[in-house]
Amino acid sequence: MNIINKLTDPAELISFRDHVGKVMLQKMSLPLKPSKLNELTASLLGAKDWNTAQGMLAKKEATWDVNCCKRCGSLMDVMGFCVDETCIFNDWSQEIDSEEIYYNNECPEELQSEWYKTKKRIRVEATIAIDDDCFEKFDAAPYFMDALINGKLEKVVLDLIEIGWRGDYQADEVAMFFELSESGVGYDNVIAVFAYLRIKQKGFEVEISSSSLKDWLLQNHPSVLHSMNIDF
Secondary structure, three states, X not given: OOHHHHOOOHHHHHHHHHHHHHHHHHOOOXXXXXXXXHHHHHHHXXXXXXXXXXXXXXXXXXXXXXXXXXXXXXEEOOOOOEXXXXXXXXXXXXXXXXXXXXXXXXXXXXXXXXXXXXXXOOOOEEEXXXXXXXXXXXXXXXXXXXXXXXXXXXXXXXXXXXXXXXXXXXXXXXXXHHHHOHHHOOOHHHHHHHHHHHHHOOOEEEEEOHHHHHHHHHHHOHHHHHHHOOOO
């Protein structure tokens, strides 16, 4: 499934293009001419060219559904969190009332209840380091969720332990997952990094935080963590 199918109207296409341009300039020091940026954006979205991308969205009407944040209307990532980093639901489940969060920030003890803890986003911290000392951080949780669903989580964890959680293809696959699947929604930064790597023909290395993965499993899938019987 192409990422463009997750967009709802031409305005989101323009917003995505502008964000890609910003990432390429600020993170990679690579300014792109408008025509080049248009075509790069179309390629990242899985469209033949910019005109095709525009045509695919021209007749779509923005909808407010389960794939949109109930507060700001932005797209949801595969973990069910809003992709807009400025939105409160980037860190909290849609099951929470936003007013509740604001109120309970005045009384932080409320947020320590077991129910609230299960609704707070826990990120699996990961980093892509590029040959010229640039780096980009991202949340690898969707990769490990996919491995869990497909019965591969224990093997994935064992493989990462064997390589020290970095520096080999088992770690690289974690980042590549977001470029190659529909889980790329909300991962513009990772997609832009791979676009930069192709343009500059540079190498990269991925590192996963084992402690944050353990925290993610402990909160979301404690029985899986205990059944694996792996110390990491």
